[in-house]
Amino acid sequence: xxxxEQSPQFLSIxxxxxxxxxxxxxxVFSSLxxxxxxxxxxxxxxxxxxxxxxxxxxxRLTFQFGDARKDSSLHITAAQPGDxxxxxxxxxxxxxxxxxxxxxTFGQGTILTVHP
Amino acid sequence: NAGVMxxxxxxxxxRGQEARLRCSPMKGHSHVYWYRQLPEEGLKFxxxxxxxxxxxxxxxxxxxxxxxxxxxxxxxxxxxxxxxxDSAAYFCASSPALAGVYNEQFFxxxxxxxxx
Numbered sequence: 001x002x003x004x005e006q007s008p009q010f011l012s013i014x015x016x017x018x019x020x021x022x023x024x025x026x027x028v029f030s031s032l033x034x035x036x037x038x039x040x041x042x043x044x045x046x047x048x049x050x051x052x053x054x055x056x057x058x059x060r061l062t063f064q065f066g067d068a069r070k071d072s073s074l075h076i077t078a079a080q081p082g083d084x085x086x087x088x089x090x091x092x093x094x095x096x097x098x099x100x101x102x103x104x105t106f107g108q109g110t111i112l113t114v115h116p
Numbered sequence: 117n118a119g120v121m122x123x124x125x126x127x128x129x130x131r132g133q134e135a136r137l138r139c140s141p142m143k144g145h146s147h148v149y150w151y152r153q154l155p156e157e158g159l160k161f162x163x164x165x166x167x168x169x170x171x172x173x174x175x176x177x178x179x180x181x182x183x184x185x186x187x188x189x190x191x192x193x194x195x196x197x198x199x200x201x202d203s204a205a206y207f208c209a210s211s212p213a214l215a216g217v218y219n220e221q222f223f224x225x226x227x228x229x230x231x232x
Binding site (some may be wrong): 006031033035040041042043044045048050088090092102103104105106107108109 | 120122147149151157158159160161164171172174175207209211218219220221222223224225226228
């Protein structure tokens with residue numbers, strides 16, 4: 001059972017198109033992070049969201065944290081070939097007492113390919 | 117501006133040998149996390165350490181795997197008597213502290229372990 005369901009798993013689009021990647025869970029997260037990973041490299045942190053309903057923008061990337069802090073989305077506007085890569089969402093769980101665990105729980109990842 | 121450093125980047129071992137993976141956290145970071153990425157799978161948490169303490173090892177296999185983060189020097193992930201199923205990319209991440217909701221983790225480039 002995957003705690004964080006990320007979809008779609010694969011996405012192949014043309015340059016200039018828009019896309020959205022989803023990250024869903026039945027669990028509450030104290031924070032959620034989005035990473036991008038290139039082949040042969042480690043994940044690079046793009047953004048952290050911590051407040052329910054929070055929206056953050058990073059150039060053409062828009063990140064949203066669900067009101068209940070159980071889901072998140074990444075939207076890319078006018079995708080470019082340079083956006084090609086593996087996108088990962090990762091969250092820190094919160095237990096019933098409200099304490100955050102240190103470890104990150106990752107989704108399976110979305111492999112994005114943007115064709116020129 | 118040194119980030120998280122890992123070495124070696126690539127490691128080849130024969131079945132039954134030992135593998136030692138090293139991780140130096142970012143300057144000012146006192147928390148280290150190890151994750152494993154198997155082919156076709158996402159990153160899985162293994163262990164969380166602070167200096168001279170193991171905080172959470174819930175993701176570590178019960179046998180052959182151990183980790184340490186001594187007072188001086190890098191964190192070490194040690195795999196004894198490696199088997200082919202240990203072949204994977206091993207990533208280290210560091211964060212400044214657990215306190216605070218952000219607790220952003222920054223990843224190193226990884227060590228690719230191949231067991232022949």
